[in-house]
Amino acid sequence: MRTAVVLFTRDLRLRDNPALHAACAAAERVVPLFVLDPRIRSSPNRRRFLAECLADLRESLRARGGDLVVRHGDPVEQAVKVAREVGAFGIGLAADHSAYAAARQRRLAEACDGERLALRLFDGVTVVPPGALKPTGGGDHYRVFTPYWRAWQGVRRREVVGTPRRVTLPDGLTVGRLPAAAVTGGSPDVVPGGESAARERLSAFRRRAGGYAEGHDDLAGDRTSRLSPYLHFGCLSPVSLESTVDSPEFVRQLCWRDFYHQVLAGFPELPRRAYRRGTTERWRYDEAALDAWKEGRTGVSIVDAGMRQLLAEGFMHNRARLVTASYLTKHLELDWREGAAWFARWLLDADVANNWGNWQWVAGTGNDTRPHRRFNPERQARRFDPDGGYRERYLR
Structure with a gap:
């Protein structure tokens, strides 16, 4: 029986998850894997939200006969170790574009090559993946939003894929423990994490999306979608979200999200160094x-x-x-x-x-x-x- 490993990262969902969908189509046994990397210093708010996302993902997988396998340590080492343990032919994961994610993908490619494992990356974090659009005037990415927005609208979207009906784990695999959701030091009124909570919030937003353009700047009215945390953790697919919400102005916000992903892919030092060429920075210290x-x-x-x-x-x-x-x-x-x-x-x-x-x-x-x-x-x-x-x- 063919076995595949799906390394979950920022795609903590079952609906429209290209990596999981492809693994279930190609293999009789699938290992949904999440690795908690101690080198990632996350905030209390995101640790709590992540724990709830993983618990919801595990529950959804169990409802389909599978489970979420959790490991601690280096994600490359752990993914390859699990793949060897179950005799997998390959590993799939969603492509991402931060410096950390790019380094992880490079190391995973090298490790898989050494182990004779197939590695396949899937577009799932953005609507239009970075690199899909090239400026007509040259360069590897768009520096100004408006021409990017015009080009972005004309790109053919990938097909939205369905939720797997069944996920079958290999026999004898230890699934591991989920991280605790009780975290101290965070905000008192954080929204719940997970695909189930995301779908509920999306359903509520769709009913009032017609007024988004007029109301999204109304501070007191609080008429924004509040879907951004679920997009960040991949509880919702941006491709399916674009086709689900009937609001051109909301779709434009999804484009802004894609725009900065292609900026980051072209300029990985975005969190540390001024992007604008020739910028002179004179900041006070107070x-x-x-x-x-x-x-x-x-x-x-x-x-x-x-x-x-x-x-x-x-x-x-x-x-x-x-x-x-x-x-x-x-x-x-x-x-x-x-x-x-x-x-x-x-x-x-x-x-x-x-x-x-x-x-x-x-x-x-x-x-x-x-x-x-x-x-x-x-x-x-x-x-x-x-x-x-x-x-x-x-x-x-």
């Missing part, structure tokens, strides 16, 4: 001002409300992200890296591409064609929180 910003006590109500939402929920409204990031970099003149690191500490959806890409956009070191753009916090509050409902909610 620990007291930075701490006040982090804790939501700057005295600027819209900024403080956003920062306190972050601490309470592990999430921040997108409009508030723009305002708080602009305040740090353009008003306080503090380094965008400090802000991006703080967001990464608390946000459930702190994707390397989007978190650091957006911070550079606001700071004027990244992809914004208007690098000196400022978001006036008082004007933003009057426009997007005119009755003060958002500020009252988080400052009370």
Whole structure:
């Protein structure tokens, strides 16, 4: 009987999972594997969310006759070890594009070659994979969003694949223990993790998606999808999401997500170095001002409300992200890296591409064609929180 291993990474779902679908089609026995890598220093919020994602994934696999195999250690070593143990012919996983993921994929390719294992990467993290679009003027990626958006809309999407009806594990394989969901030091009001919770939130959002374009900047109305954590962990497929939600403006946000993934693939130093060529950075050092910003006590109500939402929920409204990031970099003149690191500490959806890409956009070191753009916090509050409902909610 043919056996395949699927190494889950940022695709913690059964529905429209190309790697899992291909393995179930090619092999009679499939090992769904997740490796907890101790070298990844994750935040309490994301550790809790991940634990819930894995528990939900295990339950869904068990309902189909399978299970989630959990190991601890180096993901390359553990994946190859499990493949040897079960006599697998190959390993499949979703392609990813951070420096860590790219290095993992290179090492896995070398290890599989040495073990005579087939390795296959699948597109599943983005709608349009990085590298699929090349600028007409040359270069390996698009530097400006608008021409990318025009080209992105014309790309043929991959086929959405179904949920496997049955998953059969090899006999005698120890499945391993899931990480504990009880984590200290995080936000008190974090949304639950997992594909099941993601599908429920998507169902609720679809019913009101028609008003997304008019309402997604309304701070008090809170009419954004709040699907970003589920996209980050792969509880939802971005390809199926695009075809499911009837809102052109929401689809444009998915394009922004893809845009920064192709920027990161072309510029892996995005979290550390200014993307804009020739940028001169002159940031102040003011620990007291930075701490006040982090804790939501700057005295600027819209900024403080956003920062306190972050601490309470592990999430921040997108409009508030723009305002708080602009305040740090353009008003306080503090380094965008400090802000991006703080967001990464608390946000459930702190994707390397989007978190650091957006911070550079606001700071004027990244992809914004208007690098000196400022978001006036008082004007933003009057426009997007005119009755003060958002500020009252988080400052009370």
